[in-house]
Amino acid sequence: MNEAAVVPLWRRLGAHSGADGTVFSVWAPNARAVTVFGDFDEWAAVDHPMCRGADDVWTTVVPGARPGMSYKFRVVGADGIVRDKADPLARAAQCPPETASVIAADSEFVWSDDAWCTARPHRRPAAEPMSIYEVHLGSWRSxxxxxxxAVQLADHVAALGFTHVQLMPVTEHPYGGSWGYQVGSYFVCTGRWGTADDFRFFVDHLHSRGVAVLLDWVPAHFPKDPFALGEFDGTPLYEHADPLRREQPDWGTYAFNLGRPEVRDFLIASAVYWCTEFHLDGLRVDAVASMLYLDYSRGDGQWRPNARGTNENDEAVAFLRALNDAVHAACPGALMIAEESTAWPGVTTTTARGGLGFDFKWNLGWMHDLLSFVSRPPSQRAQLQEHVAFSLTHATAERYVLPISHDEVVHGKGTLVTRIPDGCDRAAHVRLTLAYQWAHPGKKLLFMGQEFGQEREWADDRGLDWDRSDAGIMLAAGDLARLHADLPAMHAMDDDARGFDWLDARDTRNTVIGFLRRADEHARTEGRLVACVFNFSDRDLYGYRLGFPVRGVWREVLNTAAVEYGGHGVGNLGQIVAVDEPSHGRPYSATITLPAASAVFFTPVT
Structure with a gap:
């Protein structure tokens, strides 16, 4: 399996049809015997024993096996137990609840995104707008x-001005209720919604509409289903042999043995496969923290330190670096995004400089602080204002994505709308929350339904409540995404501390936060300098004086209390004027109106 760098693993192993039949190959180093069986022998499992070859790969040719036929491997394990296993390198599979692999036909899809793929390596994602719409395909629209x-989602996302779609896993998974996070087949596109070529159409069509496609990908753990990877050859093969490292207690799954070269090759090949074969624009790597720490979700006596006596998983660090380097080399311009919930240093630092090599990291601390803040009644928010402001002082420590993801709208947490306390104008507070997200340095991610004020918690077995959408929230969400793209100040220096400056973070009496976004260090012109001011109280504030860095007229480019959003229409009549009156340590100031539970953005008129 170490030849993966020369010949892609999915072309060496698995099932490959030709003029003489289908060649089956599977890695099972400790098996006593392996037989392939399926539709071609009426599942007899006696006609096609496989021969062990180099690298402990078992191989045979079945003349009568053709694309579309189902099959499995019957493995006599090192422990003498017979197990029927799906092919780890299958590129097609039966649709769950069936569990057999399927001989894949060659793709007949004709791509039309050459220009998109040619341009992608030359993009500068850290300095470009990125508004990500997270989707579970089975429940977006049933x-x-x-x-x-592809057609309906592209229409919706393009109309909103979002730049990316991020799909929850479409790798084949036996249990739909896992939302795709317990993967059974790492090279198979789930048949729940069509074929692999149908998925290629999905990606190609979104590219034609100017929308990038990211995929959630799960290398930390895998399910214990008997047909899958666990104890594949009668030994812990893909999982750890060490019982203290074999399982992931949070999810009742096996943890990959990232210290085994063949397992690393398998996972890296899967990542490269999805990016190359399906033209994906990147992967969001799930549960990175669970890989990085030996004691993750483990108590005393349930984990063993490394050779240095610490809790870092050195094998996982080496794997993640190799993963990111491999994807970046094979798919220039593809993004690698880490769901990493701790303060591990250098997640988005290049591997050449000692980092993990990701392009972006989810900022989960920002998310928890903001949602905790807006879930409080306005009269109680002052005591948490410092926590919300804290993320702004560390907004460029890594290159961040700011996620309001599927995890925040399930398991009794409510939705953005229902998190807002009773008695508040909930729609106004949701618009305010979204405005704070889009103004804050970092790329943006919003889970489906939150752009229109979905009230019921998300469930994977039903569609969103489109018939009860709030048109004002959706219009505001779209305007925020467009402003984020159209105004360079809102994205060009997301990863540079010079792109941000405070106006005021200390007004806890009024629960007001204000800051500047800049497109360059000396920005003073329209669109390249934006003042963002947030009133988290439930009172309209009139004659509010605030310091500004530029004298003259500032145009109001956003007011989330605007009537067209469903707001009460309080505002600044389209502009304010900064005059020669020092305030907040600045030479100029303006008196502005801050509507209750609203955000207002201004840019200087030049």
């Missing part, structure tokens, strides 16, 4: 396949 969803 009953849609990949092709139908």
């Amino acid at each position: 009953g849609l396949g990949y092709r139908e969803a």
Whole structure:
């Protein structure tokens, strides 16, 4: 399996049809015997024993096996137990609840995104707008396949001004209720919504509409289903042999043995496969923290330190660096995004400089602080204002994505709307929350339904409540995404501390936060300098004086209390004027109106 750098692993192993039949190959180093069986022998499992070859790969040719036929491997394990296993390198599979692999036909899809793929390596993602719409395909709109969803989703996302779609896992998974996070087949596109070529159409169509496609990908753990990877050859093969490292207690799954070269090759090949074969624009790597720490979700006596006596998983660090380097080399311009919830240093530092090599990291601390803050009644928010402001002082410690993801709208947490306390204008507070997200340095991610004020918690077995959408929230969300893209100040220096400056973070009496966004260090012109002011109280504030860095007229480019958003219409009549009156340590100031539970953005008129 170490030849993966020369010949892609998915072309060496698995099932490959040709003029003489289908060649089956599977890695099972400790098996006593392996037989392939399926539709071609009426599942007899006696006609096609496999031969052990180099690198402990078992191989045979079945003349009668053709694309579309189902199969499994019957493995006599090192422990003498017979197990029927799906092919780890299958590129097609039966649709769950069936569990057999399927001989994949060669793709017949004709791509039309050459210009997109050619341009991608030359992009500068850290300095470009990125508004990500997170989607679970089965429940965005019920009953849609990949092709139908591609057209409808592209229309919706393009109309909103979002730049990226991030899909929850579409790697084949036996249990739909896992949302794709317990993967059974790492090279198979789930058949729940169509074929692999249907998914290629999905990606190609979104590219034609100017929308990038990211995929959630799960290398930290895998399910214990008997047909899958666990104890594949009668030994812990893909999982750890060490019982203290074999399982992931949070999810009742096995943890990959990232210290085994063949397992690393397998996972890296899967990542490269999805990015190359499906033209994906990047991967969001799930549960990175669970890999990095030996004691993750483990108590005393449940973990063993490394050779230095610490809790860092050196094997995982080496794997993640190799993973990121491999994807970046094979797919220039593809993004690697870490769901990493701790303060591990250098997540988005290049591997050449000792980092993990990701392009972006989810800022989960920002998310928890903000949602905790807006879940409080306005009269109680002052005591948490410092926590919310804290993320702004560390906004460029890594290159961040600011996520309000699927995890925040399930398991009794409510939605953005229902998190807002009773008695408040909930729609106004949701618009305010979204405005704070889009103004804060970092790329943006919003889970489906939150852009229109979905009230019911998300469930994977039903569609969103489109018939009860709040048109004002959706209009505001779209305007925020467009402003984020159109105004260079809102994205060009997301990862540079010079792109941000405070106006005021200390007004806890009024629960007001204000800051500047800049497109360059000396920005003073329209669109390249934006003042963002947030009133988290439930009172309109009139004659509010605030210091400004530029004298003259500032145009109001956003007011989330605008009537068209469903607001009460209080505002600044389209502009304010900064005059020669020092305030907040600045030579100029303006008196402005801050509507209750609202955000106002201004840019200087030049």
